[in-house]
Amino acid sequence: ETGVTQTPRHLVMGMTNKKSLKCEQHLGHNAMYWYKQSAKKPLELMFVYNFKEQTENNSVPSRFSPECPNSSHLFLHLHTLQPEDSALYLCASSQLIQGENTGELFFGEGSRLTVL
Amino acid sequence: AQKVTQAQTEISVVEKEDVTLDCVYETRDTTYYLFWYKQPPSGELVFLIRRNSFDEQNEISGRYSWNFQKSTSSFNFTITASQVVDSAVYFCALRESGGSYIPTFGRGTSLIVHP
Numbered sequence: 001e002t003g004v005t006q007t008p009r010h011l012v013m014g015m016t017n018k019k020s021l022k023c024e025q026h027l028g029h030n031a032m033y034w035y036k037q038s039a040k041k042p043l044e045l046m047f048v049y050n051f052k053e054q055t056e057n058n059s060v061p062s063r064f065s066p067e068c069p070n071s072s073h074l075f076l077h078l079h080t081l082q083p084e085d086s087a088l089y090l091c092a093s094s095q096l097i098q099g100e101n102t103g104e105l106f107f108g109e110g111s112r113l114t115v116l
Numbered sequence: 117a118q119k120v121t122q123a124q125t126e127i128s129v130v131e132k133e134d135v136t137l138d139c140v141y142e143t144r145d146t147t148y149y150l151f152w153y154k155q156p157p158s159g160e161l162v163f164l165i166r167r168n169s170f171d172e173q174n175e176i177s178g179r180y181s182w183n184f185q186k187s188t189s190s191f192n193f194t195i196t197a198s199q200v201v202d203s204a205v206y207f208c209a210l211r212e213s214g215g216s217y218i219p220t221f222g223r224g225t226s227l228i229v230h231p
Contacts, residue, residue: 042224043221090159103217103219104151104163105153105163105219
């Protein structure tokens, strides 16, 4: 099992569809993240979960809805997306030590999303 | 506020050439951490190195070496005798000691190594 697994790897959806991205980490970490990577733009942090609690929401539109049922799984629910939401969505995990993030993130291979 | 600048958008070299990827950062913290990540075509970012602000020793790992210069706020990455497998996007990142503890990434430098 690779450390951080994301499914699906590729997703094409219409603007009215509802879909979900899934992330699973097998590293025993207690923090998980969603990043968005668009062409020609820096990595954008979207959400952070520490010990299953959401601690960061970087002004992400409500059409993106995260869910973290346990410290190993993270979902990103998508609905009524726009074409500009097409991007690579990367999940990452890390270990908090005494509540502090070491900064070393372990990434999945990403889910390539295309919104038509 | 923290900021990471990778001024080189894309670098193209021929195999066996040495190449240096630049990273300049800004922070008001005296304690901070710097990172380099590699993103191959498969997509996942792979952690390469972490360096804290109190350790200015340069580091070498095989063909990779890192030059940390606090005086110029730079943390440059050199690949010696580049290989085609080094082709990837390389990200520099900065994490301050306070705040959310989450690293801020630069825009990345795309390295293309031609055979």
